[in-house]
Amino acid sequence: MYLWKCWRDTRSAFLGIVACLLAIGIFGAYVQFDPLGWIAARPESSRLLWHVGSDALGASLMELIAVAGLILGAMGVGVEFERGTADFLLTRPRSRRSFLWTSWCLGAAQILTLVPLALAANWLTRPDLTAARPGLFPRVPLAMCAVALLIYSLTYLMTTLARNSRNGIGLSVAALTGYTLLHLWLILWHDITVPIVWELPQRPDRYDAGVWFGSLLGCLAVCLTLMAATQFRFERAEV
Amino acid sequence: MTDHAIATRGLVKRYGQQEAVNGLEMRVPAGAVYGCLGRNGAGKSTTIKMLMGLARPDSGNASVLGFDCATQTVDILRRVAFVGENKTLYGELTPEEMVRFTRGFYPRWSASAAEAGARRLEVPMRRRFKTLSKGNRAKVWLLLALGQAADLLVLDEPTAGLDPVTQDTVLQLLAEGGGAGTSTVFFSSHDLAEVERICDWVGIVDAGRMLLEARLDDIREHYRLVIAEGRDLPMERAAPVESATRRGSFSRYLVSRDADGFAARLRSLGAAVTDVTPLSLRDVFLELVRKEDPCTSGNAGATLAAPSLAS
Numbered sequence A: 001m002y003l004w005k006c007w008r009d010t011r012s013a014f015l016g017i018v019a020c021l022l023a024i025g026i027f028g029a030y031v032q033f034d035p036l037g038w039i040a041a042r043p044e045s046s047r048l049l050w051h052v053g054s055d056a057l058g059a060s061l062m063e064l065i066a067v068a069g070l071i072l073g074a075m076g077v078g079v080e081f082e083r084g085t086a087d088f089l090l091t092r093p094r095s096r097r098s099f100l101w102t103s104w105c106l107g108a109a110q111i112l113t114l115v116p117l118a119l120a121a122n123w124l125t126r127p128d129l130t131a132a133r134p135g136l137f138p139r140v141p142l143a144m145c146a147v148a149l150l151i152y153s154l155t156y157l158m159t160t161l162a163r164n165s166r167n168g169i170g171l172s173v174a175a176l177t178g179y180t181l182l183h184l185w186l187i188l189w190h191d192i193t194v195p196i197v198w199e200l201p202q203r204p205d206r207y208d209a210g211v212w213f214g215s216l217l218g219c220l221a222v223c224l225t226l227m228a229a230t231q232f233r234f235e236r237a238e239v
Numbered sequence B: 001m002t003d004h005a006i007a008t009r010g011l012v013k014r015y016g017q018q019e020a021v022n023g024l025e026m027r028v029p030a031g032a033v034y035g036c037l038g039r040n041g042a043g044k045s046t047t048i049k050m051l052m053g054l055a056r057p058d059s060g061n062a063s064v065l066g067f068d069c070a071t072q073t074v075d076i077l078r079r080v081a082f083v084g085e086n087k088t089l090y091g092e093l094t095p096e097e098m099v100r101f102t103r104g105f106y107p108r109w110s111a112s113a114a115e116a117g118a119r120r121l122e123v124p125m126r127r128r129f130k131t132l133s134k135g136n137r138a139k140v141w142l143l144l145a146l147g148q149a150a151d152l153l154v155l156d157e158p159t160a161g162l163d164p165v166t167q168d169t170v171l172q173l174l175a176e177g178g179g180a181g182t183s184t185v186f187f188s189s190h191d192l193a194e195v196e197r198i199c200d201w202v203g204i205v206d207a208g209r210m211l212l213e214a215r216l217d218d219i220r221e222h223y224r225l226v227i228a229e230g231r232d233l234p235m236e237r238a239a240p241v242e243s244a245t246r247r248g249s250f251s252r253y254l255v256s257r258d259a260d261g262f263a264a265r266l267r268s269l270g271a272a273v274t275d276v277t278p279l280s281l282r283d284v285f286l287e288l289v290r291k292e293d294p295c296t297s298g299n300a301g302a303t304l305a306a307p308s309l310a311s
Helices: A002-033 A042-060 A059-073 A078-081 A096-125 A127-132 A141-161 A163-188 A209-235 B044-051 B073-079 B095-103 B111-121 B134-147 B165-174 B194-197 B214-221 B258-268 B281-289
Strands: B005-016 B020-027 B033-038 B059-066 B080-083 B154-155 B186-189 B201-207 B209-215 B224-229 B241-246 B248-257 B272-278
Touching: A002 A042, A002 A059, A002 B033, A042 A096, A059 A096, A059 A141, A059 A163, A078 A163, A078 B080, A096 A141, A096 A209, A096 B005, A096 B214, A141 A163, A141 A209, A163 B186, A209 B194, A209 B248, B005 B044, B005 B186, B020 B033, B020 B186, B020 B201, B033 B044, B033 B194, B033 B214, B044 B059, B059 B080, B059 B241, B073 B080, B073 B095, B073 B281, B080 B134, B095 B111, B111 B134, B134 B154, B165 B248, B194 B281, B201 B214, B201 B281, B209 B214, B214 B248, B241 B281, B248 B258, B258 B272
Parallel strands: B020 B209, B033 B186, B033 B201, B080 B154, B154 B186
Antiparallel strands: B005 B020, B005 B059, B201 B209, B224 B248, B224 B272, B241 B248
């Protein structure tokens, strides 16, 4: 039953993101295949604008998935404290960890549904790019899933710690920004390479397969560590 | 099931420097309708939270239906229905959907009790929770508790915010034991009249401590206020003295039994006993929690010296 309630809570956000991805895919397909010949009939500058728009949307799909991770992570079990429903939920005869993992699994399943949709939309907006780099499969989908799950789990933890969805998103964005800045500082000033995260899906062919898969597994291990921390905090939370 | 539906021993809960519950000793007999009375901030809600596993005690222990609150929370929650202080539920769900959601957790769910409760409480089952009034929200909580067919019903100020008619219905439901096989009812309240109306046991809590725990009939029949004038009268709280306060040369004793014998003992110490009065629950409550002269008050926090008067 709790799964049903989690679905009730998250379905608007999930379906909204699905609608965005479908809209981008349809727009990309329209620009790419121009079935009615409207774009071809336009002047060169206008045609270019349509293609730039389509490419830009296609390039922003990973960011859209990251936003989905932030939104769905902020709708986890930590939000029960913000809504004032924690005392109701936590007095139902189930272990707290069962609520936590039910909610997390649903969100993870939604993320894993969004990634193939995003990739399909990406293929529709930039089929030439995908065709030029056939070796990207299955690295790109795997990496997108891992990074989205990482952002989702981080936001889930922060929302549970802050007991508030907006603060959870804020803390998560701050942590991600901090990590990126640390990454840049270490590379540029000290020539130290920290584990890659963002480049996992964006430049999968840049790294040796061993390093890349190691990073992927590391990313998933961090997700599980974040969720273990969330469970530790949630099981001890007082209302 | 044990003799006591709820038992706490030396229960302590601190929030920073403040002790919300301070060594609470409570025994709720199985089968009783027990009213926990206390002023705002007395520690009633914190105690209930600890019983329901929503807060952890800093020391002491508590058991509900024989299960330890610290380690067997899920076992307790299977058998106990709870109505919280904060009557918030999922805003997007209707009471009908809340019933469907909640019944999935309880194999013993009684659809007939829930339906009867919904009818008697006149709960609007198809309106979203967020559109309901405060009173209707409280009714939904109660309805969900009634359907659980629990052994014990724990309610934190269940009638707060309800109109008099609904209050009356709720009290009737509680007096009937919540229906569907619920045998013990424990609820907290400020309202002395409602406690007096339906409870057979009462506990008076102040500053996180149990000041008095007794059958309501015993309070009515045996409790007396003894007022005596005299010097150096003993102020210890020891049976049968529940509280002792001094105002000027007058000492006031709340005595739980044998008031005449106690008055005779005071006279033997040279006191002039001016009054021996029967008490209502309201009088007992005020006598226990009022702190007009805390320096000489014999209730909360007094040292329990050897009972010089009781022997």
